Amino acid sequence: MKKILVTGGAGFVGSHLCERLLKEGNEVICLDNYFTGSKRNIEHLMDHHYFELVRHDITNPYMVEVDEIYNLACPASPVHYQYNPIKTVKTSVMGAINMLGLAKRVKAKILQASTSEVYGDPNVHPQPESYWGNVNPIGLRSCYDEGKRCAETLFMDYHNQNNVDIKIIRIFNTYGPRMHPQDGRVVSNFIVQALTGKDITIFGDGTQTRSFQYVDDLIEGTIRMMGSRSGFTGPVNIGNPVEFTMLQLANEVVELTGSKSKITYLPLPQDDPMQRQPDISLARKELNNWAPKVPLKEGLKYTIDYFEKLLSK
Ligand code: NAD
Ligand code: UDP
Numbered sequence: 001m002k003k004i005l006v007t008g009g010a011g012f013v014g015s016h017l018c019e020r021l022l023k024e025g026n027e028v029i030c031l032d033n034y035f036t037g038s039k040r041n042i043e044h045l046m047d048h049h050y051f052e053l054v055r056h057d058i059t060n061p062y063m064v065e066v067d068e069i070y071n072l073a074c075p076a077s078p079v080h081y082q083y084n085p086i087k088t089v090k091t092s093v094m095g096a097i098n099m100l101g102l103a104k105r106v107k108a109k110i111l112q113a114s115t116s117e118v119y120g121d122p123n124v125h126p127q128p129e130s131y132w133g134n135v136n137p138i139g140l141r142s143c144y145d146e147g148k149r150c151a152e153t154l155f156m157d158y159h160n161q162n163n164v165d166i167k168i169i170r171i172f173n174t175y176g177p178r179m180h181p182q183d184g185r186v187v188s189n190f191i192v193q194a195l196t197g198k199d200i201t202i203f204g205d206g207t208q209t210r211s212f213q214y215v216d217d218l219i220e221g222t223i224r225m226m227g228s229r230s231g232f233t234g235p236v237n238i239g240n241p242v243e244f245t246m247l248q249l250a251n252e253v254v255e256l257t258g259s260k261s262k263i264t265y266l267p268l269p270q271d272d273p274m275q276r277q278p279d280i281s282l283a284r285k286e287l288n289n290w291a292p293k294v295p296l297k298e299g300l301k302y303t304i305d306y307f308e309k310l311l312s313k
Contacts, residue, residue, distance in 0.1 A: 001050075003027045005066045005108075007058050007099060008073035010037030012179045013113070013171075013215060015045075017070060020219050022048055029064060033057040036075045041178050058095035059087075062102065068226060069110040071099045074148075076115075078141065078269065079184030085143035092147030093154070100158040103165075111167040111226050112155050114235060116276055117145045118170060126277035129170070129235050139271040152235060159233055167225050167232075172239025172278045176215030176299065177306035187212065190250055191300070191307050194259035204268030206247030211277045213240035214299030217292035224287040232286055239278035240292040249296075256300055 004021055008014040009030030014037065021028050027050040030042060034055065045051045056062050058073045074091050075081040081088040096112065103110040119127045120135030135145045158164040175187035183189075193200045221238040244252075250263055283290050 001025060001027055002067045003029070003065065005029045005031060005064060005069045007031045007069070007071050007095070008037065008113075010034060010039060010041050010053070011072065012037075012041070012076075012176070012183070013174060013218065014072045015041035015178050016176070016215050016219050017072070017222065018042060018045055018051065020223065022051055026050070028052070029054060029066065031056045031058070031062065032073065036077070036080050036180060036183075038180075058098055059090045061098045064102070065106055066108050069099055069103055069108050070113070070222070070226070071096065071110060072113040074113070074144075077184040078144075081144040082140055088143040089147045092144075092151045096151040096154045100154060100164060104158060104162050109165040109167070109226065110155075111169065111222065112151055113222075114152050114168050114170045115144075115148050116170055116172040116237070116239060116278065117141065118149050118152065119276070120145060121271060121273040122275065125275055126241065126279040127237070128279040129237055129282055136271050140269070141271050156233070165230075167228065168234040168236070169222060169225050169238045170235050170278075171218060172213055172237065172276065173210045174213045174215055174218045174239075176303055179303070181307065181310060186210070186246060186249065187300075187303065188307070190253040191257070191304055192311070194253050194257040194261050195304070195307055195311055197259065197261055199264040200250045200254065200261050202246050202250055202263055202265050203272065204246075205265065206250065207245050208268070208272060209243045209245050209275045209277070210249075211240050211243045212249070212296055212299070213238070213292055214294035214302070217294055221283060221287060221290050224290050228286055236282050236286060237278040237280055238283060239280065241277055241280055242296065243275070243277045244296065252296065252300060253304075256297070257304055
């Protein structure tokens with residue numbers, strides 16, 4: 001039985017990861033400061049004998065004997081990470097230093113949840129890991145993008161300088177049950193708007209694209225990455241390469257919910273990337289032929305079911 005620390009474990013992705021790791025017979029310590037996560041996301045795990053919940057902020061050091069660390073703590077929605085940009089940078093940078101220090105001390109393997117945002121508004125399409133990106137270092141999104149880029153640098157430097165066993169994944173837009181209804185990201189926004197009969201808010205003209213991955217596919221890729229061959233550090237893209245415009249997504253959500261909501265157009269936020277699609281050849285090669293399995297329509301149905309139940313409570 002492995003003892004595993006999951007930072008950000010009470011968040012959307014973290015809660016699914018904790019659940020899966022427990023199912024596989026591990027002992028899980030879930031650490032979170034509840035900025036965007038909540039106890040509700042993990043309440044079904046509370047009675048599990050091998051689950052432990054710790055309120056802690058990763059900008060402060062944390063000591064524990066563990067075999068593996070999944071470093072997920074960081075707000076992921078633009079609305080949340082821009083709420084306190086300095087704190088976002090601290091979470092990514094100081095959090096990485098604290099967790100890497102811990103990994104070094106206890107000789108744990110450590111995985112960093114990085115992001116497709118390291119590619120910024122990409123002018124190479126689709127994005128392979130070898131692309132260095134097009135990021136504005138002083139824009140509204142930079143606290144997140146540059147924070148995550150610096151965290152990747154720290155991970156590689158701890159690996160090269162101190163031999164820490166690291167793994168880096170670059171996660172592309174992921175959705176599913178347990179996203180916060182006020183999360184602000186596009187899939188949860190559109191579903192909640194459709195279910196409550198409010199206007200669907202498209203930012204810009206809706207021609208910008210994203211590639212949406214269902215959360216179960218991400219968890220599978222993440223766990224495969226932690227178990228990947230020794231010496232393979234990544235970064236590796238984990239995302240679904242099927243690309244949609246925001247207008248297509250809005251129409252799909254309206255159709256699946258049978259909603260009467262109308263579409264309304266609002267200004268496009270600063271530095272909003274125009275396109276995004278992962279090149280997943282490396283993940284296929286290194287992660288035992290990993291590829292996403294859940295198509296958007298199916299994943300949206302699961303997510304709509306979740307929000308329907310949540311909103312009727
Ligand atoms: P989320 O906001 O639901 O979860 C983040 C969790 O981290 C929350 O529980 C929050 O309370 C916690 N947290 C934030 N700051 C903290 C701190 N200083 N100390 C301790 N806990 C803290 O977001 P998510 O979608 O679950 O994202 C999880 C990770 O995956 C993040 O690192 C994010 O950058 C990365 N990621 C997610 C996506 C996506 O589409 N979901 C895409 C790219 C990268
Ligand atoms: N978006 C939108 N309406 C919303 C929320 C987001 O049109 O209510 C757009 C946003 O401008 C972006 C895309 O959807 O072009 C994805 O936004 P999200 O915040 O989900 O993720 P990110 O921009 O970080 O990829």
